[in-house]
Amino acid sequence: MNQFVERSALVLLLASAPAVAGCGGEDDLDLAPLARRAEEVRELSFKREVPVRTVTREEVDALAEAEATAAEEEELAELAATYGRLGYFPVDADLRAILGHARDLMGAWYSSDTKAITLIGEVDDNVFIHEYVHGLQDQHFDLGALLTAAPTSDAMLALRAAAEGDAMLAEARFLAQEHNGGDLDELDWSRTIGGLLEIEQSILAESEVPVLFVQYPSFAYGFGFVYCAHNLTGASAEMPFAQEPFPFDWSREDALFSDRVPATTQQILTLDRHDLEVPVGLQEVPSGLTDRLEPISADSLGEWLSYLLLYPLGGTLSPGDLRALAAAWDGDRALFVRDRQTGATGTAWASAWDDAEAAAGVQSALWALHGGKVIDEGEPRLGQAEDGELLWIERREERVVALKNVDEALMPALAEAAFPSGIKPMRLTVRTRPSLAAWLSRSLPWRP
Template sequence: MNRSFERIALLVGLSVIPTVAGCSDEPSEEERRFARLAARAEQVRELSFRRTVPVSTITRGEFEADQEAAAAAAEEADLAEMAATYGRLGYFAVDADLRATLARSRDWAGAWYSLESEEIVLIGDVDDAVLIHEYVHGLQDQHFDLAPDQDDALTSDAFLARRAVAEGDATLAEGRFVMQERYDADLHLVDWGPLLSSVHARREELLAGSELPLFFMAYPSFAYSFGLEYCAHNLTGVSSESPFIDRLPPFDWSNEDALFTTRAPASTQQILTLDAQDPAVGVGLNEIPSALGERLEQLDWDTLGEWLTYLLLRPLDGTPDLGDARALAAAWDGDRALFVRDRKTEAVGTAWASAWDDAGAAAALESALWQLYGGSPIDGEEPRLGRASDGELLWIERREERVVALKNIDEALMPSLAEAAFPSGIRPMRLTMRTRPSLAARLSRHLPGRHP
């Protein structure tokens, strides 16, 4: 009998303050259900609650109204900066209607655990497995502290990696609950091959069917499918390539605990390769070169990582200049995106430096970037300098396995800024702390708020 999970919920731990359900002297049927499932969550995840996690329910209409209200409340300056930085980098048009995008960016959600209020909110009627998933997020938070301020210190790449562990772990426990409740069995009897194939197929359906810029699908497209496989591999030894457990049950769930503490993953590549990622490569730009400091002001910086690099390149998948976008993204070795403002002109520009497995992969990226920006060289004497289809200046340069792409930077500054991104210009990498959340972390918190 096929023991694959009958459902893998694409749900997310969003951050809101829900309306708390009322209390009475006698527990209602709903409250008894919540208590029973909280106890079952403790059993399948092998952790104990330290305090009660309240649960409330809203309608789909209320959720959609709150999404629209949260998007309407977004600061115009924040939206403009998002468009001027990540939009200019190539994820969406600089003039895209990001307010409307934010209003629809959580349409796929069905429930969430709030890291800020430490409560669960359900959207309409949900089955027991969904509630188990959210209760496990509560257990994770109480034992390993999933506080939003920890997310704020992470790059977009690291944020997705950490959230893949949270979602994968919760989905794994949810699946264990389904196996026990419906089949009186456990994870060692799951038919992992069809299950993992189904989960990854659903991810592709999500991306292919998205009407939103793919950056806004980064969380659901990555955290659930790859997070599940990563956690299942960590606990049982299975993988898509070898869907068979390599250890005897009962499985040791302290191995899952370690993914939140001593073995927390640092990159999406680590998740994608099941810990077989390439060694980390230091990549400029770490900061604005001192010689350019009088002209350029740093707005922000980020690391995209393998998955967000893939989403950037995915619209070019299959084209002659790129070929297989997933295969190219898998050759990623490191990157740094720097967003700057020209103090003289107020123009916002982007600088993206990246390292690749070999010169062939770097050459493929170099060609793809010209296509991504619809760019062409201005003259034959300087092939690195060009103009994008939107009229902005480009500088795209490759040296062996390294590539740097500059957009909307003053032409006189481009050679020096590009030089700083290559090994000859890179100073010893110092620890750089984020002073604001990455875009991936910000989007996870740009959510509706429900107040009593």
């Protein structure tokens, strides 16, 4: 949990009474009643006690600074050379300072590694409920193993949205019961959902770091809550009232961690009305290029991270235009490679969109994102980015392939291999390196 959740709790109570009284750390309070309340509102039982500790804001600041300082230079350099080069932030960005800044986002968290809750100072009862629900998720569904098994950044972010949305839903139920003896059937869904989605946009607009580094708080809480609310009750922004009979069946929430685990952020955003993901791009270097290129890693960005990639274009396109463009996402694959001769890191991002018009919009957006200019009018696919690196951006109908910092002689063959005629069906592989979302989760203390 972080400050986003603390702010969103206020939204949940707009049509209700004042906030529940705060309570002190574990040394000042018998937490057993709150643990029992978490069991009641989530309709699961603890298998074992969840330890709770309280730390000061100063201790958390020191922890975040220490983690940022301890980050391996090689890891930071690779993050910049891959995702930075893809366009999320400048390759020369001060990543240690960015990671240290993230400490300002935290309010409390549950760790699936230590199986414990950490609170920053005094918190309200609903915060305990939220974190206890993460403990219940972990004990019943092995949340840590699910997150570890997520094959891509997109899949991990989708799963985390389900985890946060589920905890917020139980938190909302607790608040409704404590204030007026009601339940979720009496919640003002229109006001709650609208307020949460406004907060999501404000997190991006107010971020002092590249929006990639607020991917989690900008997505998992608001959109996760709406997804879980719809899953449990049928309520949505379009139909802000329950469609399912009360009392609601919380086994529907259990299924999100077992046989219906969401696999993409588009599933979360569309409330499962998503298109089938289209196999696209490369997860390994084509055999004809392996003498020059070696793979570093591969990933899928998904709809939300594709939106964040294009977000810096907000000066030329409105947030609504960018969201609509990202909503046309049908599949993607980012492959990061290293030139065996020069040691240069290059990126190959292939994507599929709903139609040729959307793909053309993405093609134009990528040229703008990199400040790219065509080098030779006779070859409109080849250009130079604002930073001097070579670009190759090509569209065929609804598919787009973008290459950066790859040897010019290799670009045509690499691009060709990334289009449908050159791809093989994607398969799940054992990752040798963590996905972007996994790396950020390990590096930032807000992980569940």
